Amino acid sequence: xxxxxxPLPRCLLISTTLALxxxxxxxxxxxxxxxxQHYRLQAGDVIIISVLxxxxxxxxxxxxxxxxxxxxxxxxxxxxxxxxLEVTNLVTKYYKDVLRRPLVTVSLDETASKRRVYVTGRVxxxxxxMLPLGSTLPExxxxxGFSEDSDLSHVTLRRAGGQFSTVDLSGLRxxxxxxxxxxxxxxxxxxxxxxxxxxxxxxxxxxxxxxNVPLGxxxxxxxxxxxxxxxxxxxxxxxxxxxxxxxxxxxxxDLTKLLEQGDLSQNRDxxxxxxxxxxxxxxxxxxxxxxxxxxLFPTNNMTLLEAxxxxxxFTPNAGLRKVQVRRDxxxxxxxxxxxxxxxxLTDNLVLQAGDVVIVPKAAAEEVLITGAVxxxxxxxxxxxxxPTLLKLLSSAGKAPNGDYTRVSIYRxxxxxxxxxxxxxxxxxxxxxxxxxxxxxVYVPEVGKVxxxxxxxxxxxxxxxxxxxxxxxxxxxxxxxxxxxxxxxxVVIRTRPDGTYETVQFDVSKIIKGQIPDPIKILPxxxxxxxxxxxxxxxxxxxxxxxxxxxxxxxxxIP
Numbered sequence: 001x002x003x004x005x006x007p008l009p010r011c012l013l014i015s016t017t018l019a020l021x022x023x024x025x026x027x028x029x030x031x032x033x034x035x036x037q038h039y040r041l042q043a044g045d046v047i048i049i050s051v052l053x054x055x056x057x058x059x060x061x062x063x064x065x066x067x068x069x070x071x072x073x074x075x076x077x078x079x080x081x082x083x084x085l086e087v088t089n090l091v092t093k094y095y096k097d098v099l100r101r102p103l104v105t106v107s108l109d110e111t112a113s114k115r116r117v118y119v120t121g122r123v124x125x126x127x128x129x130m131l132p133l134g135s136t137l138p139e140x141x142x143x144x145g146f147s148e149d150s151d152l153s154h155v156t157l158r159r160a161g162g163q164f165s166t167v168d169l170s171g172l173r174x175x176x177x178x179x180x181x182x183x184x185x186x187x188x189x190x191x192x193x194x195x196x197x198x199x200x201x202x203x204x205x206x207x208x209x210x211x212n213v214p215l216g217x218x219x220x221x222x223x224x225x226x227x228x229x230x231x232x233x234x235x236x237x238x239x240x241x242x243x244x245x246x247x248x249x250x251x252x253x254d255l256t257k258l259l260e261q262g263d264l265s266q267n268r269d270x271x272x273x274x275x276x277x278x279x280x281x282x283x284x285x286x287x288x289x290x291x292x293x294x295x296l297f298p299t300n301n302m303t304l305l306e307a308x309x310x311x312x313x314f315t316p317n318a319g320l321r322k323v324q325v326r327r328d329x330x331x332x333x334x335x336x337x338x339x340x341x342x343x344x345l346t347d348n349l350v351l352q353a354g355d356v357v358i359v360p361k362a363a364a365e366e367v368l369i370t371g372a373v374x375x376x377x378x379x380x381x382x383x384x385x386x387p388t389l390l391k392l393l394s395s396a397g398k399a400p401n402g403d404y405t406r407v408s409i410y411r412x413x414x415x416x417x418x419x420x421x422x423x424x425x426x427x428x429x430x431x432x433x434x435x436x437x438x439x440x441v442y443v444p445e446v447g448k449v450x451x452x453x454x455x456x457x458x459x460x461x462x463x464x465x466x467x468x469x470x471x472x473x474x475x476x477x478x479x480x481x482x483x484x485x486x487x488x489x490v491v492i493r494t495r496p497d498g499t500y501e502t503v504q505f506d507v508s509k510i511i512k513g514q515i516p517d518p519i520k521i522l523p524x525x526x527x528x529x530x531x532x533x534x535x536x537x538x539x540x541x542x543x544x545x546x547x548x549x550x551x552x553x554x555x556x557i558p
Contacts, residue, residue: 035108035133040081043067043186043456045133046112047084049091052103057095060109065116065186067456067477073098080456081478081511084108110134115184119144121192122151137182138169140190146172151195160187160456163531164545199224199270202287203278203295204237206230213272221268222258224276232259235280241326241356242268243275243288250324250331250358277356284351286311288359289318304349305339307357314340319362325349326356367392367435370547371443372402381435389418390432392441401446403524405496408442409433410544417494430498440547444494444524451476452546454484454531469519470510472527478507479529486511488530490539491519502539 041047043065051057061069067080074094079087088106095102113133117140120126124145131140137157146152152169171178198210207230213219221240225231232255240253255278257263270276279285283295284307291312296302304325314320320337336359338344351357366378367387374397381387389407398404404424409416416433423431435441444450448460449472456477467475479486486508494500503519507529521527530542 035110037083037085039108040083041079041087041108042115043080044114044116046109046114047079047087048107048109050105050107051091051095051099054099054102060112062112065457078474078478115186115188117184117186117188117190119190119192121190122147122149122194123192131184135184137167137180137184137188137190138172138178140184140188141169141192142172144190144192146192149195149197151193154193156191156193157182158189158191159185159454159531160458163454195272197272199272199274199276201225201229201276201278202293203285204233204235204280205276205278206233213270219270221253221266221270221276222264224270225255225259225278232278233280235283237279237281237354239279241277241279241285241287241358242270243277243358244271244273250326252326252329277358279354279356282353284353285356286359287356289315289361290359291315298351298353298355302351304334304336304347304351304357305345307351308336308340314359317361319360321362322360324358324360325351326358327352327354365437367437368440368547369393369396369443370440372399372445373397373443374399381437387435388432389420389435389441390423392435393420393443399443402443403446404443406444406494406524407431408444408494408500409435410440410442410540410547411436411438412541412544413538415500415540415543417498417500419496419498422496438544440544442547447523449521449523450526452526452543453529454479455529463521463523467521469505469521470515472521473507473510476527478511479531485530490528491521492526492528492539492543493522494524 041063043063046060046062047069048060049058057072061071063069063079068076068078071077071091071094077090077094079090082090084106088104091106092102092104095104110133114130115133115135116128116130118128119140123141124147126144129140129143131143137155141152141155152172155167155169157165157167165182167180167182169178197212199213200210201224202208205225211224211228221242225240236255238254238256240255242251242253244250251268253266253268254263255266258266275287277285277287280295282297284298284302285295286307287293290308291314294311296307296310304323308314320340321335323334323336325332325334332349334347334349336347338346339348365381367381368378369392370376373393376396379392379395381392384391389409393404393407404421405419407418407420409418418433419428419431421431422428445460447463449463450460451458451472456479458476461472461475484507487506489505489507491503491505492500493503505519526543528543528546
């Protein structure tokens with residue numbers, strides 16, 4: 001048995017030397033990489049096959065992306081997901097047809113085995129990498145090279161089987177222990193987002209604008225006002241409004257106590273994404289997602305609606321349902337959408353001098369349209385009074401190869417099947433349901449079968465009535481070791497009448513050589529194997545999340 005923590009290759013020293021020096025050791029909760037009798041082979045592994053006395057049949061064999069090796073006199077043999085002992089028995093079985101008593105040994109060449117991964121985003125060398133067996137997620141990021149603009153606290157990892165996780169690798173900049181040292185698998189996709197380091201200061205300040213928060217250094221409100229932004233103007237009120245991040249959290253700071261009395265309990269640490277608003281005495285301050293953030297003299301009985309008109313309205317990202325009006329120590333949250341869009345003046349407040357109005361950024365309300373449509377992607381339904389299936393399919397564009405008689409809508413705990421074709425051609429509105437934020441609409445492709453989840457090669461395969469269920473599984477490749485809940489396989493079949501059926505199957509029995517009861521596959525079927533990860537109660541949430549993941553990998557989701 002070989003047991004080791006995966007070493008960092010010397011070649012990686014070239015890209016980010018400092019980070020390598022600080023690369024933390026495994027925390028107590030991490031498992032070291034182990035190759036033993038339980039290890040399951042993956043694509044990229046190199047195995048050494050020795051057949052006693054048969055040099056022509058012996059040698060090194062690399063497992064290709066399809067999960068197979070080439071055996072002399074035999075051909076292509078799938079081995080992904082099997083142990084070394086199982087492969088030994090398999091090779092012995094094949095060579096019994098040509099040798100009287102074949103003596104076969106199979107071992108793993110750890111030095112030659114590689115893992116191909118893709119690292120994209122805010123890195124110095126985006127693209128594919130070939131890393132040694134046992135390489136970890138932090139090592140892949142270090143090899144790609146990161147900069148001050150790389151957001152290491154939100155690195156995402158997507159497995160070939162669709163599993164998705166977000167990992168905090170901030171410890172790469174320091175000597176702090178990492179949250180995890182995930183061992184990489186073949187075709188893993190790593191994304192490092194860009195770090196937005198800016199904060200904004202508005203209102204009665206000498207130098208309003210946006211400022212970068214220094215990386216790794218504390219920045220306080222007191223420092224921003226007195227040293228960076230040039231101090232308050234003579235018209236400034238003695239308060240500051242601090243808006244955190246997405247503007248869901250606001251706080252009023254007493255500047256008299258902070259600046260004149262030295263009360264540091266009023267000081268606050270600032271973070272990227274914060275907005276600081278210094279209102280003007282005797283005026284109303286309008287900030288956030290408006291066309292022209294500014295201050296206004298409140299004329300007699302100036303209302304919130306009038307103030308919004310005077311600043312030119314809102315940005316497209318405005319969250320009108322949660323507009324905040326801060327008056328002294330009280331904050332009112334107003335659904336201004338009813339006022340602005342529908343003329344309901346019930347919440348149209350009369351503003352007073354000193355009021356601060358904050359319009360937050362709206363949360364996205366998106367639906368993903370995927371499958372056989374002309375323009376797959378996400379559609380924001382925030383501004384649509386009636387976001388029906390036909391309306392969104394029209395936006396996505398009809399594809400000639402789409403089967404619109406059984407469109408699937410996957411949402412939390414629910415699966416809806418809609419005959420959009422009948423709605424379009426016959427006016428049967430049962431096929432035109434309303435869509436909800438977070439829905440995934442999947443239009444199956446005519447003549448295709450979808451292989452989703454933890455397969456080695458998930459995606460669409462051509463329907464062939466001659467193929468057996470086992471041959472469909474073989475085309476997509478059985479899941480690599482440790483990536484799937486092998487007993488959680490299911491075939492999902494939808495019908496034009498709006499119904500569906502599911503058929504369960506157990507991959508672990510298939511790997512052991514137990515042939516399952518025949519399952520007849522039809523065009524449009526989805527064959528799904530659940531990936532490893534936190535168990536989720538319902539199947540439909542899993543399918544929805546898997547389709548979102550594939551959308552992100554294909555670049556459909558920003």
